[in-house]
Amino acid sequence: MDMNKDLVAASATPLVLAILAEGASYGYAIIRRVAELSGGHLQWTDGMLYPVLHRLERHGHVAAKWSASENGRRRKYYRITKEGRAQLAAHRQQWKTVDGTLRGIWMQACTV
Amino acid sequence: MTTFTDQPLEEQIAQWRAYLRRRQAVNGPDVEELEGHLRDQLVALTEAGLSGDEAFLVAVKRMGSLDALSREFARAHSERLWKQLVIAPDADQPANTAYTETLVVLGLAVAAALAIKVPALFGLRIDTGDEPFYFRNASLFVFPLLTIYFVWKRGSGVASGLWLALPFAAGAVFANVYPFRTDGDTWVLTVLHLPIALWLAVGFAYVRGRWFADGGRMNFVRFSGELAIYYALIALGGGVFTGFTFMMFAAIDMKADWFVGGWLIPCGAAGAVIIGSWLVEAKQSVIENMAPVLTRLFTPLFTVLLLAFLGTMVWTGSPINVKREVLIGFDLLLVLVVGLVLYAASARDPQAPPDFFDDLQLLLVVSALVVDGVALAAIAARISEFGFTPNRVAALGENLILLVNLAWSAWLYARFMRHRGSFADLERWQIAYLPVYSVWAALVVVMFPPVFGYR
Numbered sequence: 001m002d003m004n005k006d007l008v009a010a011s012a013t014p015l016v017l018a019i020l021a022e023g024a025s026y027g028y029a030i031i032r033r034v035a036e037l038s039g040g041h042l043q044w045t046d047g048m049l050y051p052v053l054h055r056l057e058r059h060g061h062v063a064a065k066w067s068a069s070e071n072g073r074r075r076k077y078y079r080i081t082k083e084g085r086a087q088l089a090a091h092r093q094q095w096k097t098v099d100g101t102l103r104g105i106w107m108q109a110c111t112v
Numbered sequence: 113m114t115t116f117t118d119q120p121l122e123e124q125i126a127q128w129r130a131y132l133r134r135r136q137a138v139n140g141p142d143v144e145e146l147e148g149h150l151r152d153q154l155v156a157l158t159e160a161g162l163s164g165d166e167a168f169l170v171a172v173k174r175m176g177s178l179d180a181l182s183r184e185f186a187r188a189h190s191e192r193l194w195k196q197l198v199i200a201p202d203a204d205q206p207a208n209t210a211y212t213e214t215l216v217v218l219g220l221a222v223a224a225a226l227a228i229k230v231p232a233l234f235g236l237r238i239d240t241g242d243e244p245f246y247f248r249n250a251s252l253f254v255f256p257l258l259t260i261y262f263v264w265k266r267g268s269g270v271a272s273g274l275w276l277a278l279p280f281a282a283g284a285v286f287a288n289v290y291p292f293r294t295d296g297d298t299w300v301l302t303v304l305h306l307p308i309a310l311w312l313a314v315g316f317a318y319v320r321g322r323w324f325a326d327g328g329r330m331n332f333v334r335f336s337g338e339l340a341i342y343y344a345l346i347a348l349g350g351g352v353f354t355g356f357t358f359m360m361f362a363a364i365d366m367k368a369d370w371f372v373g374g375w376l377i378p379c380g381a382a383g384a385v386i387i388g389s390w391l392v393e394a395k396q397s398v399i400e401n402m403a404p405v406l407t408r409l410f411t412p413l414f415t416v417l418l419l420a421f422l423g424t425m426v427w428t429g430s431p432i433n434v435k436r437e438v439l440i441g442f443d444l445l446l447v448l449v450v451g452l453v454l455y456a457a458s459a460r461d462p463q464a465p466p467d468f469f470d471d472l473q474l475l476l477v478v479s480a481l482v483v484d485g486v487a488l489a490a491i492a493a494r495i496s497e498f499g500f501t502p503n504r505v506a507a508l509g510e511n512l513i514l515l516v517n518l519a520w521s522a523w524l525y526a527r528f529m530r531h532r533g534s535f536a537d538l539e540r541w542q543i544a545y546l547p548v549y550s551v552w553a554a555l556v557v558v559m560f561p562p563v564f565g566y567r
Contacts, residue, residue: 047176048181052188
């Protein structure tokens with residue numbers, strides 16, 4: 001399935017926030033988790049994740065910290081903040097509305 | 113594992129990292145973060161059975177194109193594109209080199225500021241009475257230190273540094289042994305021409321003594337233009353600083369004149385040359401195009417001005433009123449046009465075909481030639497009336513030098529427009545001509561005072 005680019009971009013922020021809500025993580029692991037959750041249908045260009053993370057960091061929705069990883073390199077770990085959780089809740093509300101609306105009209109189409 | 117035993121793979125990663133570092137919007141920690149990601153990806157892919165090469169191809173592909181990536185980073189960090197204007201050490205350069213350079217530059221700037229105060233120890237006061245001495249020697253206080261900076265920065269040997277000391281020593285001799293009459297014509301000529309002559313020595317240090325090596329001279333032209341811009345900006349800041357110094361001390365009824373006139377302005381003006389040069393060196397890649405941008409802006413304006421001038425002259429029939437300053441005024445006009453041609457050439461891709469801007473440039477050069485020809489004819493008709501003063505001979509010589517340059521440039525431009533020659537010819541001509549200005553300036557400094565009896 002080819003996903004629309006705008007849709008992928010729009011879903012990036014809530015998806016990242018939701019994954020970080022599960023626990024602190026880092027770039028590569030987030031990409032893996034996205035692939036796993038979407039069954040491989042949501043393909044991101046890996047590099048594009050980082051500007052998203054940095055933007056969230058600047059807005060204070062996530063906090064970042066460099067610490068050592070299991071392989072000895074420094075790695076930047078991100079965790080969600082309180083503001084981030086609030087933001088995630090707002091995103092969730094919006095997506096629910098979109099989802100509900102689409103569902104409504106498609107159900108009608110089916111019944112007709 | 114962090115590092116791969118696969119040596120070619122490590123090399124490929126290093127290359128990728130180097131490409132990434134060149135992007136302005138991606139800073140050091142970002143590169144580290146992205147590299148960490150790439151390595152995680154590579155581990156996963158090689159564990160899945162891919163060879164090093166294959167894994168690298170896939171991982172880089174998944175990372176996305178560097179252009180798109182840096183565009184996204186620029187969008188997320190728009191301030192970084194601005195922050196570049198502040199000195200940040202080059203990522204490829206080890207941090208301690210940048211630190212050493214800062215120390216060297218600050219040391220040289222302080223040395224330049226102090227050098228200008230050294231004659232005061234011998235009783236030559238800069239603010240009362242001995243200004244002629246300072247004006248004559250102005251370039252000698254600063255240019256040697258600037259040359260030292262480039263000798264150090266380019267890693268030229270001590271031997272070449274000593275060779276470069278020769279022109280400065282000669283300059284010091286000619287500026288000081290002649291018995292100039294204060295405020296005489298030849299004195300003014302020395303003040304104006306010595307810096308032009310010595311700038312060539314700075315140029316030699318800049319190109320590391322390889323004057324004819326590819327691109328070196330053009331880079332020096334670019335450097336000179338950018339330095340002029342930086343210097344003007346620093347001078348602007350210095351003016352504000354000076355104003356506040358006066359204002360604040362006046363508020364407590366203290367006169368700051370002695371400090372401003374004797375220390376702040378001379379020391380600041382000397383030190384700013386070194387600091388400005390350092391900024392140009394460090395920031396080349398960022399404001400690289402400032403001088404050419406100004407050129408693009410002003411070439412059309414000056415073309416219109418020259419055409420309007422010619423048109424008005426033809427229409428009204430009013431001849432050029434030949435006064436003393438007219439020749440110098442037209443010299444300056446030619447300097448300006450040569451500058452516009454030079455900086456337009458410095459920014460141009462020599463391979464590109466002729467475009468509208470080249471038409472404009474040719475029009476500018478031709479109209480400048482016509483204007484100058486008219487002026488020269490008017491002056492020549494009356495030069496015997498005025499007599500040959502040193503000023504007039506110098507101005508006439510400069511006019512001829514610039515005229516030759518522009519006439520040949522116009523010819524080369526025309527050939528280029530008709531696809532008979534390449535733009536590189538014009539560029540070569542311009543940079544080959546550079547030493548002529550300095551040689552002529554040296555001639556004025558060395559020959560004119562004795563020939564004209566130190567008038």
